[in-house]
Amino acid sequence: MKDKVPDLQQQFQNSTVPELLRFFLEKFEMRIALASSLGAEDQVLTDLILKIDPGARIFILDTGRLPQETYETIANNMAHYSRSFEIYFPQTSAVESLVSLNGPDLFHESIEKRHQCCTVRKVEPLQRVLNTLDVWITGLRREQSVTRQEIQKIEWDETNQLLKINPLIDWSTEQVWQYIRGNKIPYNKLHDQGYPSIGCAPCTRAVNPGEDIRAGRWWWEAPEHKECGLHFRDGKLVRRNQS
Numbered sequence: 001m002k003d004k005v006p007d008l009q010q011q012f013q014n015s016t017v018p019e020l021l022r023f024f025l026e027k028f029e030m031r032i033a034l035a036s037s038l039g040a041e042d043q044v045l046t047d048l049i050l051k052i053d054p055g056a057r058i059f060i061l062d063t064g065r066l067p068q069e070t071y072e073t074i075a076n077n078m079a080h081y082s083r084s085f086e087i088y089f090p091q092t093s094a095v096e097s098l099v100s101l102n103g104p105d106l107f108h109e110s111i112e113k114r115h116q117c118c119t120v121r122k123v124e125p126l127q128r129v130l131n132t133l134d135v136w137i138t139g140l141r142r143e144q145s146v147t148r149q150e151i152q153k154i155e156w157d158e159t160n161q162l163l164k165i166n167p168l169i170d171w172s173t174e175q176v177w178q179y180i181r182g183n184k185i186p187y188n189k190l191h192d193q194g195y196p197s198i199g200c201a202p203c204t205r206a207v208n209p210g211e212d213i214r215a216g217r218w219w220w221e222a223p224e225h226k227e228c229g230l231h232f233r234d235g236k237l238v239r240r241n242q243s
């Protein structure tokens, strides 16, 4: 499939988000899924996808350390769309071993231990789901970070060996919120409390006006280390707002 990427990029260069989603959802059926972190972009994509295919696959990684507001967003989604979502947990034995050896809050001790936690709680479950897919859909946007300027709407995920679709790549923050408010869809209430980026509860705080949207994630680390390991491009980690 990798060799088809340039043609697909050309074909969908000027297409709308629903056109793009419809093509891939119809073509890949149960081998395509949205990776949702319940962030604003993923809520927009959830709505757009379910308007096209109410039975489409949408998965959530429950690290076991998510904020209560994120769990409420999951419950609100289930009620709003009257359907279930695929929820994946880390391997029990891996979490038991990690926490037994290092304590529950090892991420504060060193970057290595923080990465260990993210690997056990996020990366392994993600890879387990991606093994069931040919295509994954994400809510990445170019505006989120200078490191995302080169991201393409359709790209080959070399690390995970599958197609990656980023339908909202050119959307602005205003467009995302216009869609959410205009369509009255559920969203994580932490967004109203100064959290532009929401991850695990102990690793996320609100940001002050004017601060970088990533400032509230792993705020005790230098900016270049603020990665969770979910998104790679050309062998390098890509920052993500809600991962």
Ligand code: SF4
Residues within 6 Å of the ligand: 063, 065, 107, 114, 115, 117, 118, 119, 121, 122, 199, 200, 202, 203, 228
């Ligand atoms: S964000 Fe924090 S709690 Fe969540 S998996 Fe990573 S280190 Fe662990």
